[in-house]
Amino acid sequence: MLPALLLAVLLLAACGDAGPPPEPPLPPGALEAVREAPGVQREKLARAVDALFSREDIGETRALLVLHKGEVAAERYGEGYGPETRFLGWSMSKTVTAVMMGALVAEGRLRLDDSPPIPAWQRAGDPRGEITLRQLLQMRSGLRHEEKAEPVYDSPEVRMLFLDGRDDMAAWAEAQPLEHEAGAVFAYSTPTGVILADIAARVLAPHGGADARQRAVAEFFASRVSGPLGAPSFTPEYDAAGTMTGGSMIWANARDWAKFGEMLRHKGSVKGAQLVPRAWIEFMLRPNPRAPDYGAMVWLNRDSETDRDVLFADEGPADAFAAVGHLGQYVIVSPSQGLTIVRLGKTDQEQREALVDALAEIAALYPGR
Secondary structure: OOOHHHHHHHHHHHHHOOOOOOOOOOOOOOHHHEOOOOOOOHHHHHHHHHHHHHOOOOOEEEEEEEEEOOEEEEEEEOOOOOOOOEEEOOOHHHHHHHHHHHHHHHOOOOOOOOOOOOHHHHOOOOHHHHOOHHHHHOOOOOEOOOOOOOOHHHOHHHHHHHOOOOOOHHHHHHOOOEOOOOOOOOOOOHHHHHHHHHHHHHHHOOOOOHHHHHHHHHHHHHHHHHHHHOOOOOEEOEOOOOOEOOOOOEEEEHHHHHHHHHHHHOOOEEOOEEOOOHHHHHHHOOOEOOEOOEOOOOEEOOOOOOOOOOOOOOOOOOOOEEEEEOOOEEEEEEHHHOEEEEEEEEOOHHHHHHHHHHHHHHHHOOOOO
16 A cells, blocks of 8 residues: 555646646537538637626627638527528628729729719818828728717717708708818718718719619619528618618628628629629728728728727738628628628727627637638
8 A cells, every 4th residue: 555645746746747627518508509621620719609698707699600711610509590680780780882983983983082972072172172082991981980988869870860960960960060181180070981982872862862872872772782692581670761771771681791891802703703803802901001901991900000900910810801880780791711700789989899809709719821
């Protein structure tokens, strides 16, 4: 029989060799949300996906899709939600609006470096006539559109959407004066998305009233965006003036949001056909002159050179980008990983960093090419 002291030493040594304790078993249904061959170890992906639904510090996840090389690797919904549920994209709508504008530019109806057809800006001596379509898309119009200002009821996007601007949002947004020289300063702006949608309506129904404007834009959107994308659930909202609420009010189910991300990953191509020219998507993804982490209506996974950190530039690949919406809506695309991640739900601002970290953990499971 071994002496008691030697036995204790051997037991301690054995414990030291045991390594970390085994992970707890996956909760029921977690593994079923992940396909048999998701491109990475199935259980690891299942745990990362489950964290989006079980962690208490990231708000409520209502839908999550992970696509790898065009195939669904994981798909899961919160209670009360499913594949047919349409989710409001909030500011992800801006990215959709930018694609619609790309279709108009491709048809020769608009030019990037021209002043857009907004009559109030074309009056002699009005400095807003210097604003170009490119500058609007890159959020450097110079217009006085401070986002998330305090008090909240006086913030421009709130006034435009719900208060004095709600019946004719574009007129409200376009009436704001210049705060900076056109092109000089990056300033994220929801009203800018409405201005872009108004420009589309002016081109498509130049002499029409509210009904004609809405009908013309809806038909163009269906024929040039949602139709070719194969995403019929995409549903824009319109104001009383017939202007699409292009900065924040486009709905779609999670699978159609994923199709949108895949189209961007393929540089505008859907099943071999170009929805918009490849060069347009490349323009959207090019860092703009006033914000290295922003392209044209899309966030880039790059250092902002400020304290702003929307994605995960320190962790993820430099070619990753995202459509990002209020309350934690994300379509994250990483071309070098062949990856598209869609997360839809409700997350308050103070929880956004933890949510982004959880999404980064999913992306980190996949190798780059």
